[in-house]
Amino acid sequence: MNRRAGFTLVFAVATCLGASAIDGFDFPDPETYERYQRLITDFRCPKCLNESIASSGAPIAVDLRRTVRRLMEEGATNDAIRDHLQDRYGDFVLYDPPFKSSTWFLWFSPVALLVVGIYVLMRVARRSAASAASSDDLDRARRLLRDRT
Amino acid sequence: MNRARLFLPVTVFGILAVVLLLGFTLRDPKLLPSALLGKPFPAFDLPVLTGAPGERASRSSLLGEIRLVNVWATWCPTCLAEHGELVRIRRETGLSIVGINYKDDSSQARAWLREYGDPYDFNVVDANGDLGVDLGVYGAPETFLVDAGGVIRYKHVGDVNRSVWDGEFAPRIAALGDSNKGEGGKAE
Numbered sequence: 001m002n003r004r005a006g007f008t009l010v011f012a013v014a015t016c017l018g019a020s021a022i023d024g025f026d027f028p029d030p031e032t033y034e035r036y037q038r039l040i041t042d043f044r045c046p047k048c049l050n051e052s053i054a055s056s057g058a059p060i061a062v063d064l065r066r067t068v069r070r071l072m073e074e075g076a077t078n079d080a081i082r083d084h085l086q087d088r089y090g091d092f093v094l095y096d097p098p099f100k101s102s103t104w105f106l107w108f109s110p111v112a113l114l115v116v117g118i119y120v121l122m123r124v125a126r127r128s129a130a131s132a133a134s135s136d137d138l139d140r141a142r143r144l145l146r147d148r149t
Numbered sequence: 150m151n152r153a154r155l156f157l158p159v160t161v162f163g164i165l166a167v168v169l170l171l172g173f174t175l176r177d178p179k180l181l182p183s184a185l186l187g188k189p190f191p192a193f194d195l196p197v198l199t200g201a202p203g204e205r206a207s208r209s210s211l212l213g214e215i216r217l218v219n220v221w222a223t224w225c226p227t228c229l230a231e232h233g234e235l236v237r238i239r240r241e242t243g244l245s246i247v248g249i250n251y252k253d254d255s256s257q258a259r260a261w262l263r264e265y266g267d268p269y270d271f272n273v274v275d276a277n278g279d280l281g282v283d284l285g286v287y288g289a290p291e292t293f294l295v296d297a298g299g300v301i302r303y304k305h306v307g308d309v310n311r312s313v314w315d316g317e318f319a320p321r322i323a324a325l326g327d328s329n330k331g332e333g334g335k336a337e
Contacts, residue, residue, distance in 0.1 A: 046287035059252065060287050063278040088285040090184035 025069055032072070039068050039078060043085055043093045052095070064093075183304040184285055190218070190299045191283035198250050198258055198272035206273050211299050215325055216245040217318070218293040219269075219309070220281065222253040223261045225289040231308035232265050238314060239268035244322065248272035251281050251289050294318060296325050 027033040040054035045061045053061040053068075064085065071081045085093050097103045185191075190208055197204045211218070219235060221228040239246055248269040250258045255274055262269075275281055284293070287306075294303040303321050305313060 046285075059278070060281075063282050066277075067279075067282050087184055088283060089287070090285070 035078075036069060036072060039072075039081060040065055042082075042095060043068075044095055046089050046092055053093075183301075185293075185301045186304065188301055190293070190295050190301055191280065193273065193275075193280045193283070195273040195275060195280060198248070198255060198274050199262065199267070200271065206271060208299060210271070211247060211295055212297065214245055214297050215322060216247050216270075216295050217309075218247045218249060218295050220249045220251045220275075220284070220286050220289050220291045220293075222251045222289050223257045224253065227308045228290045229265070231290055231310060232268075234309050234311060234314060235268040236266045238309075245270050249275050249280060249284075251275050251286065252278045292318075294321055294325075 025036075027036065037054065041052045043053045043064065045051045045053045045056040045058055045064070047058045047060045048056045051058075051061075053064045067085070068081055071084055076084070082094070091097055091103075097106060099107060190211055192208045194205055194207045197206050200206075217235075217238070221232075235246055238244055246268050248271070250272045252275065255276075258272070258274075262272075273280070278286075284291070290308055292305045292309050293301050296302050302325060303317065305317055307313075309318070
C-alpha cells in the first residue's frame with residue numbers, strides 16, 4: 001500500500017513537471033496569464049512536428065512563447081498574434097488549418113466518409129430486411145420438420 | 150455484381166496505398182513551406198559581428214544586389230558542414246553572402262570565422278533569435294536568396310552543398326540576374 005502511494009506520488013509529480021515548460025515570466029494578473037496559456041497551446045511548434053509551443057522545450061518554442069508574450073504586451077489581439085505567427089511560419093503553426101484549396105480534402109473527408117458509411121449501412125439494412133424469411137416460409141419449414149419426426 | 154464485390158477489398162487497399170504513398174513521398178514533413186517567399190526581408194537593426202564597436206546593420210544594408218542570407222551558429226554541426234561550400238561560392242562566383250549569427254556566442258563565432266574562413270560580407274548578431282522568428286527560422290542552417298530590392302526569392306533549409314547550389318540556387322540567381330537586366334533595359 002505504502003509502495004503504491006509512493007509510485008502514485010512520483011507519477012503525479014512527474015506528470016506535473018512534464019505539463020508545461022516554464023519561462024519565468026511575470027504576469028500582471030491571472031486573466032493575462034490564462035490568455036497567454038490559451039494562446040501558446042494553440043500554436044504548433046515548427047521544429048517538433050506535434051507539440052504545441054506551450055509544451056515544447058525546443059529553443060524555437062521558447063522564442064515563440066517570448067514573441068507571443070511581447071505581442072500581448074504591445075496590446076495585440078489574439079487574431080493579430082495568430083496572423084503574426086502565420087505570416088512567418090505558415091499554416092504549419094496553426095492547429096486549426098484555414099479553409100483553402102490545399103486543405104479542402106482535410107475538411108471534407110470526414111463528411112464524405114460519413115455519407116459513404118450511411119449509404120453502406122442503408123444497403124446492408126435493406127438487404128437483410130429483404131432476405132429475412134417471411135412468416136409463411138417459417139410456417140412451411142416448421143411443418144416440414146414436424147412431418148419428418 | 151457479386152464478382153465486382155470480390156474486388157472491393159483490393160480496391161480499398163489500392164486507394165489507401167496510393168494515398169499513403171503520396172503522403173510519404175510528397176514532401177518531408179520536417180520541411181515547412183516558407184511563408185515568406187515573395188515578401189520583403191523583415192526589418193531589423195542588429196549589431197555587426199566583426200565590425201567596429203557599436204556598428205549596426207539594418208534591412209537597408211541588404212539592398213542593392215542579390216545576396217544569400219545564411220543563418221548559422223557555432224553550435225550547429227550542419228553549419229560547419231556547409232561552411233566550405235559557402236566559402237567556395239563566395240570565392241568562385243563573387244556572390245554577396247550575409248550571415249545571421251543565430252543565438253550564438255559572438256567570441257566563439259569570431260573564432261570560427263578566423264579558423265574556417267569568412268565568406269560573409271558582414272554578419273549580424275541575432276543573440277536572442279528575434280530576427281530568426283521574423284524570418285520563420287526553425288533550425289539552423291537556413292539560407293535565403295534575397296534580390297536587389299530586398300525581397301526573399303527562395304529559402305533552403307539544411308546545408309547548402311554543391312548539388313543544392315547547382316540545383317536550387319544557381320538557376321534562380323541566373324533568372325534573377327536576367328530579369329534585373331531586362332527591367333533595367335526597359336527603364337532606360
